[in-house]
Amino acid sequence: MAHRIHNFNAGPAAIPLPVLEQIQEELLDYQGSGMSVMEISHRSKPFDRIMEEVVSRFRKLTNLPEEFHVLFVQGGASMQFAMIPLNFCAGRRPVYLDTGTWSTKAVKEAQIQGLDPLVAASSKDRNYSYIPKEYEVPADAAYLHFTSNNTIKGTQWRTFPEADVPLIGDMSSDILSRPFDPRPFGFFYAGAQKNLGPSGVCLAVVREDMLDRCPDTVPTMLRYKTYVEKNSLYNTPPCFGIYVVNLVFKWLDEDIGGLEKMAAINRKKADTLYGAMESSGGFYRPTADVEDRSLMNVTFRLKEEELEAKFVAEALEQGLGGLKGHRSVGGCRASIYNATGQEAIDALVQFMADFARRNG
Numbered sequence: 001m002a003h004r005i006h007n008f009n010a011g012p013a014a015i016p017l018p019v020l021e022q023i024q025e026e027l028l029d030y031q032g033s034g035m036s037v038m039e040i041s042h043r044s045k046p047f048d049r050i051m052e053e054v055v056s057r058f059r060k061l062t063n064l065p066e067e068f069h070v071l072f073v074q075g076g077a078s079m080q081f082a083m084i085p086l087n088f089c090a091g092r093r094p095v096y097l098d099t100g101t102w103s104t105k106a107v108k109e110a111q112i113q114g115l116d117p118l119v120a121a122s123s124k125d126r127n128y129s130y131i132p133k134e135y136e137v138p139a140d141a142a143y144l145h146f147t148s149n150n151t152i153k154g155t156q157w158r159t160f161p162e163a164d165v166p167l168i169g170d171m172s173s174d175i176l177s178r179p180f181d182p183r184p185f186g187f188f189y190a191g192a193q194k195n196l197g198p199s200g201v202c203l204a205v206v207r208e209d210m211l212d213r214c215p216d217t218v219p220t221m222l223r224y225k226t227y228v229e230k231n232s233l234y235n236t237p238p239c240f241g242i243y244v245v246n247l248v249f250k251w252l253d254e255d256i257g258g259l260e261k262m263a264a265i266n267r268k269k270a271d272t273l274y275g276a277m278e279s280s281g282g283f284y285r286p287t288a289d290v291e292d293r294s295l296m297n298v299t300f301r302l303k304e305e306e307l308e309a310k311f312v313a314e315a316l317e318q319g320l321g322g323l324k325g326h327r328s329v330g331g332c333r334a335s336i337y338n339a340t341g342q343e344a345i346d347a348l349v350q351f352m353a354d355f356a357r358r359n360g
C-alpha cells in the first residue's frame, strides 16, 4: 500500500484515489490494446471514445445547453488570458472585475493587445480580501471577465456577476465544486490541475455565437473555432491529461453523485475548517471577509507570524501537506478541492487544535 498524505496543495493538487488506482491498473495495457493510453494514437478508436465520454460527462454534470462547445486547449489558464481578448473583442472594449493576481494577469493580456480594458471594479484597496459588490458594465462592452474563485487570496463569488454582455469566467479553482448556471456565459475555462486532473490541459467552454467574433488575422492554434471544428484534435492534444479528466468526471458523477452532492460535501468541509478557526480564540485568523470566503482555498494567518513556518513544517510531519500560503502573500492556505475529503479536514482540524494548545 502506497504511503499517501492529506494533500492541501493549491495546484497541481489532489486527485481522487479511485482515479489514481484506475490509472495504475490500466497503465500498461489500456483496455486490451496492449499499450498504455500514453502510447496510443489520438486518432484511434480508444481515444475517440475517451473524447466522446469526457465531453458527454461534462455536459451531464453541468447540464450544459446544446449551444456550448466543450474544448481542450494547452497553455494553461494563462494562455486563455491572451486568447480571450484575441477571439472575443471584435473592436469592442473588454471589461474586467479585478479580484486578485489572476484577474490582474488577465487584464494585462488585454492591455498588451492594445485593447484598453476597463476595470469596472477592484478589491485591491483592501488587499483583495473581499469581492466587489458594485460595478457598472457599459452595454456595448465586448464581455465581462471575472475570476470565480481567487486561489491566492481565498475569496470566491457566492453568486456570479450579472451583466447584459456575455460573461466570461476563469473558473480554474472552483469549477465543478458546485452547480452553476452556464447560460449567462459566453465562455468559461479552467486549468485542470485543481478540480479536474493533471496540469497541461485547460478546459474551455464556448457558446456558439461567440465564435464569429474572431478576426481572420488570429493564428490557427489561438482561435477557438479551430478547436470547435476539429473537436480539439487539430493537432495532438494532451491525451493523457484528457484521459485523467474523463476519469475524474466519472468519479464525480458515479462515486460522488453529481454537483449538488459535491457542493454539500464541500460546504461541510469549509464549515468545519472555518469553524475551527473561529473557535480558536484568535490563534488562527482567516484573511478573507466572512461573506466572500472561498470554499476551495482557505487562507489564514497565525496569531504570530513566527509560528507559521513551524505550523507548516509540523503539519507535514503529521502527514498534512501543502499548507504554506502562496509565495506572494505568505501566511497559510489549505486548498480543499473536490478530491480532498472530509477525513483530511478532520485530521487538519485536530492537528490545529493540538498545535494551538502547544503554542498558545
Ligand code: PMP
Binding pocket: 011, 075, 076, 077, 078, 079, 102, 147, 149, 150, 151, 152, 170, 171, 172, 173, 191, 192
Ligand atoms: N487562474 C486561476 C484562478 C488560477 O488559480 C491559476 C493557477 N493557479 C491560473 C489562472 C493560471 O493557471 P495556469 O498555471 O494553468 O496557467
